[in-house]
Amino acid sequence: MANLLIVEDDDLLRDGLTDLLRQAGHRIDNCADGLSAKDALEAQQVDAVLLDLGLPKLDGMDLLRWIRQRFETLPVMILTARDSIDDRVEGLSSGADDYLTKPFNNAELTARVQALLRRASLPATQKDTGNASNGLRMDPDLPRVWIHGVASELTQREWELLSLLQQRMDKVVSREDVTAAWQNESAEPLASNALEVYIHRLRRKIKGSGLNIRNVRGLGYMLETL
Ligand code: CA
Numbered sequence: 001m002a003n004l005l006i007v008e009d010d011d012l013l014r015d016g017l018t019d020l021l022r023q024a025g026h027r028i029d030n031c032a033d034g035l036s037a038k039d040a041l042e043a044q045q046v047d048a049v050l051l052d053l054g055l056p057k058l059d060g061m062d063l064l065r066w067i068r069q070r071f072e073t074l075p076v077m078i079l080t081a082r083d084s085i086d087d088r089v090e091g092l093s094s095g096a097d098d099y100l101t102k103p104f105n106n107a108e109l110t111a112r113v114q115a116l117l118r119r120a121s122l123p124a125t126q127k128d129t130g131n132a133s134n135g136l137r138m139d140p141d142l143p144r145v146w147i148h149g150v151a152s153e154l155t156q157r158e159w160e161l162l163s164l165l166q167q168r169m170d171k172v173v174s175r176e177d178v179t180a181a182w183q184n185e186s187a188e189p190l191a192s193n194a195l196e197v198y199i200h201r202l203r204r205k206i207k208g209s210g211l212n213i214r215n216v217r218g219l220g221y222m223l224e225t226l
Contacts, residue, residue: 002047002117003149006030007037007063008079009055013102017050017079017109024110034058038066041074045137045149048075048116053091061094068095072141075120077112079104136209138163147209157182158202161195165213165223174220 004021008014009032018028029044031037035057040046049067053060060078067074077098078091091099098116100109135148143159145152154162164181165173178195191197199221203213214222 001025001027003027003029003045004048004050004113005037005040005046006050007032007034007055007060008050008052009033010052013052020106020110021050021113024113026113032056034060034063037063041067041071043151045146045151046074048077048113048120050077050079050113051096053078053080061090064091064094064096070142073120075116077116136166136206136211138166145206145209147206152205154202154205158198158205161198162202162206162223165221169223170225172216172220172222177220 004026006014006017006021006028008017008030011032014030014032018030022028029040029046031040033056037049037051037055038058041049051060051064055063058066060080064076064078067076075097076095077100078096079100079102080091081102097119098112100112137146138159139145139151143154143156145154145159145162160181161178164178175195179190182190199213199215206213210226211223212226214224216222
């Protein structure tokens with residue numbers, strides 16, 4: 001089961017695709033224009049996008065370019081009636097992972113979506129540094145985390161700190177380790193209680209994930225499962 005976003009302005013087709021892929025066991029969110037698709041992608045975790053090219057408000061090709069800047073590895077399948085060679089080439093060179101021309105066969109569409117997700121899951125799994133049994137997933141590209149599929153924005157420093165803790169899950173990370181990681185990234189001097197402040201904020205931001213940052217007195221901090 002995957003979270004799929006369908007972006008299609010034709011109501012009948014959008015509803016049909018939604019039903020079809022729900023029956024295939026996926027969670028579906030759908031949008032009728034490019035701008036609301038952007039909002040949907042910012043607000044939740046999406047595993048793959050089915051994208052029509054001719055869209056109101058923001059064209060599908062422009063949305064695709066935006067997706068590639070923002071979510072480098074998110075799988076995108078273009079669904080379009082435009083079947084000329086030029087459109088195919090433009091779609092693929094703009095970063096689409098697959099291309100299906102309307103009208104399409106339902107069984108083929110379902111199979112191609114499965115193939116897209118299967119291919120995507122290989123690198124995505126390797127990039128997941130966390131324990132799959134908890135509800136926290138670090139975004140590999142942007143300073144944010146997903147807690148049970150809901151985005152939580154972090155500062156760059158919070159993200160660095162949490163990455164470090166997560167890489168060493170169930171092991172103590174010392175104050176010196178954190179300071180060293182932060183120094184690589186900024187020359188700004190840190191207040192003496194800065195680490196405590198960041199830990200405090202992170203604890204609030206990862207609340208509900210099933211993970212906790214434990215204070216190991218005299219040694220440092222440890223990320224553990226609750
Ligand atoms: Ca359209």
